Amino acid sequence: xxxxxxxxxxxxxxxxxxxxxxxxxxxxxxxxxxxxxxxxxxxxxxxxxxxxxxxxxxxxxxxxxxxxxxxxxxxxxxxxxxxxxxxxxxxxxxxxxxxxxxxxxxxxxxxxxxxxxxxxxxxxxxxxxxxxxxxxxxxxxxxxxxxxxxxxxxxxxxxxxxxxxxxxxxxxxxxxxxxxxxxxxxxxxxxxxxxxxxxxxxxxxxxxxxxxxxxxxxx
Numbered sequence: 001x002x003x004x005x006x007x008x009x010x011x012x013x014x015x016x017x018x019x020x021x022x023x024x025x026x027x028x029x030x031x032x033x034x035x036x037x038x039x040x041x042x043x044x045x046x047x048x049x050x051x052x053x054x055x056x057x058x059x060x061x062x063x064x065x066x067x068x069x070x071x072x073x074x075x076x077x078x079x080x081x082x083x084x085x086x087x088x089x090x091x092x093x094x095x096x097x098x099x100x101x102x103x104x105x106x107x108x109x110x111x112x113x114x115x116x117x118x119x120x121x122x123x124x125x126x127x128x129x130x131x132x133x134x135x136x137x138x139x140x141x142x143x144x145x146x147x148x149x150x151x152x153x154x155x156x157x158x159x160x161x162x163x164x165x166x167x168x169x170x171x172x173x174x175x176x177x178x179x180x181x182x183x184x185x186x187x188x189x190x191x192x193x194x195x196x197x198x199x200x201x202x203x204x205x206x207x208x209x210x211x212x213x214x215x216x217x218x219x
Contacts, residue, residue, distance in 0.1 A: 013190040014164055014178070019141050021175050025129030026100065026136070038063040038070060039090060042083045047151075055153045058083050077146055079157035085166050089139055092169070096132035100125060134174050138165045163192060 040061035049055045058078040063070040078086055103125035106115065114121070145161045167188055168174050173181065178189065 009190050010163065010192050011158060013186075014160070014167065015189075016178055017164055017168065018161060019138050019164055019168070022130060022133045022137055024133065025126045026133040027129070030133070031097070036065045037073070038065065039076065042078050042086060044080060044083075049151070049153050051153075053153055055151055056080060056155070057151055058086075060086070076143065077149070077151070079149070079151065079159065080155050081157055082159060082162055085162060086142075089135065089142070089165065089169075093132065093135045093139065096128055096135060100128045100132055103128060131174075138169075141165075158192065 040063070042058035042060050044056055044058050046054055046056050057080055060076040060078055062073045062076050064073040065071075103121055107118070107121050107125065141161045142159070142165060145159055149157065149159060151157060168176070171185070171188055178186075181189070
């Protein structure tokens, strides 16, 4: 259990999960329908705040693929505190997609060239596809939240759905309801995972260099 004195509490605990749980695996049609959007690396910028003064936040370039060409579609705003969480989420999507595609490619080999039983390959492909679709679903919820978020001046933004995703992913609760979480673990629902004090408890995020290399491929 974490040391409660080293963690920063949320303004209100998360009492129920709003990001839908998926039980079906992703398929090619689903990937084709959502794979037309590409997200660049978060870049920090300074802006004038609507209430006066200035503030800093990240912006993410968004591109839409049309007939093989990437066309600039606009920017997605991202509070600085959630930069690492966004990078990790995109890494998870790219990583799981590459795994899913690798299992699919293996299944398309002629029978005599298969390196494992068909049922094993199908199970691996399905399991990766379920997790991939869960990450894609979480990103859809988070993007909607980002587009409707009013920024703070002092980078104290608190994103309810983004926090939910971070907690559930790092605690392996993507398919768990709050009512099924042991009482001694419920402390995690009351803390903010984007504060520096939480890094020791939750571990470091994936290498930015590795994510950037993978992000050049289809996300």
